[in-house]
Amino acid sequence: MIAHVYVHAPFCARRCVYCDFAVTVNRTPAGATWLAAVSREFGTLRAWGDAPLAPELDTLYVGGGTPSLLDPRLVGRLPAALGRGNRNAGPKRDGPETLEWTAEANPESFTEAVAREWAAAGVNRISFGVQSFDRATTEWMGRLHSPSDAEAAVARARTAGVDNLSLDLIFGLPDTVSRSWETDLHRALDLSPPHVSLYGLTVEKGTQLFRDVTSGRTPRPSHARYQEEYLLAAELLADAGYEHYEVSNFALPGFASRHNRAYWSGASYLGLGNGAHSFHDGRRWWNEREWEEYAALVAQNGHGRAGQERTSPKRSRLESVWLGLRTAQGLEVAGRSVDRVVRRWEARGLATRDDTAVRLTPLGWLLLDDLAVELDLALQPVAHPPPVDAPADRANLST
Template sequence: MAEAGLYIHIPFCEKRCRYCDFYTLAGSRGRIPDYLAALQRELALRAAEPFWQRQRFATLFFGGGTPSLLSPQQIAEILDSCFAQLRFAERVEVTLEANPGTIDGTQMAKYRAVGVNRLSLGVQSFDAAELTLLERVHSPQQALVAAQNARYAGFENLNLDFMFALPNQTLAHWQQTLQQAVALAPDHLSAYNLTIEPGTPIHAAIQRGELKPLTPEEEREFFAFTIGFLEQHGYRHYEISNFAKPGFAARHNLKYWDGSPYLGLGASAHSFDGKRRFWNVANLRKYLERLAQGKLAEEGEEKLTLQQRMFEFAFLGLRQRRGIPLAEFSQKFKMPLAQAFNGELRRLEAQGLVIHEGEYLRLSREGVFLCDEICGRLAG
């Protein structure tokens, strides 16, 4: 049985970033105690469900929002409740997302002492103008100090998050950010091509003509440079947006990509039990009210058809450098991969966009740059 992952959403932020379309709340820190009480009630309700009682959890991820707005004591209380009510593997990866502007070395050491063993810092850029564009609350110097403090605090598994292909960004500026990043020797780097989501302030600024997004050709140039640069510095490109030193791939994120079950707690959190995807209400008031009544805050669900499950398995497999495991696909869906998707994979292979490598079918070098288009073709 595949081991499960546990995600805990902490929606509170000092300030909502210009590009963010996640469920977050700025200026609401006074609601944190109420939220954590509701979170504890939700945990107890889910832990009583037979499906989650049968699972063994190997990862726990505090995401947001800005989880580092919680005190180490508050994080410790959540961890104690999780370990008391759910079944965990012997070696659990416990990740905390942190904003470099909301955490110091003393706080990091306390997080490490209560059981957090992987820290993920949302740096995004080492360029002051780019941080201002994104409306981040930290400076380049604060990000540098935070990464150094993480090591002093005892974190042996450190991730740094970055964004590229920002409006008006030059490749030279991006190269400087990457050079500063690798100089810090993190164990893991996430590098995301900025997605302009409708409804965000940055999208509105582009619509008004105040910002000019990069062209698809420029985005590809940035992506190609990122892959080459980080691979030259010893980081394996193991997923479209993720790079790791040997042995430091993000175990929690791998749960999402390999089809393992995962349980999400908190407002807007998503869960997956292998066949059904379900999610909580993205509204703090409604979340608190429902849990106060002893009810789950589940807002919706999607029961995946066989075709949907096959597509997701293939799509998430292709996002990984290793590709789609052929034997596992056949075992899971009772048919060889070559017979699925109306022969589209054969056409992709003939075009040189996917290749067989051992027991996997993966994207070719050219296919990596066309991942979204390729997956769209599989979706029909």
């Protein structure tokens, strides 16, 4: 049974310079069309038997894009669209029996009406795309909010009764963007968010940033700055009492994201909307990436599926190694060739090991992708992995 659902809301008022997500620029999105499309997609999957949802969902995540651009009443209708009652409605309850219902918001569109409607509907976790508290930096990114918008949005959420808040921050910017990362981290901490997510900037093809970097208008972000800022964040947030529970996520005790943990633990999940991915019973499938194509496909065929595959045992093993190493819980592994690899990592400060698991340090997380491949090779009966001797390079820390 599937207990975790992601719904993609693809609309943004403007595209940020670095963004290659499945979004469409539209300040006044056709929200009713969106809700009808994802509802119809779900109905088709249910008829196919591809979406055996648990009677009670554990997590529901509305991401984007910018869900706060939508008519806020539409987000509240999602449980009904999934054929589920809304056990978050009514008197507020805490604890694991409550649905963790997250919605993403950008500060400038998180109005009092959005805060009120979402809270009344049962949204109990809000993830804000803050990225920076420096106005020149958010302008460079192409974002529409000011630092005071971010602070006001956090206050609005709390006034509406939603305290489980996460702030997204971006690090590793090009050297020509001179904001102080340390100041940004302190500004975030001043707001006491229970959760912080870090995004390491990457230059993706097709983005404005890619064009600027390849034409020489903007210098390529440096590896040194990326590493320095990541390690500084890990240190400052740990000192402030946050658990670095996953490569790019930090939480005060009790506030780790249950939805993201489900992804990292290999649980089944259902993704609805354009560009969404799903995983269940060893099979993955994904939807058309562009909103217009997805919407046309759903209108025509009742679903937006673009492809599917069954995960091979080899790929499953590499994925479990990679997912295990992402988290502070680490990975339970044993064997002589594994011991050799892990001893090398420990000597370089990349990992620690105790009786139960191997865990990467923040320095190791910077090399996550390479280390996962190295450990996976060590787990193969006959393979002998080459050591990872290259200097610490960037891993893709975006989620």
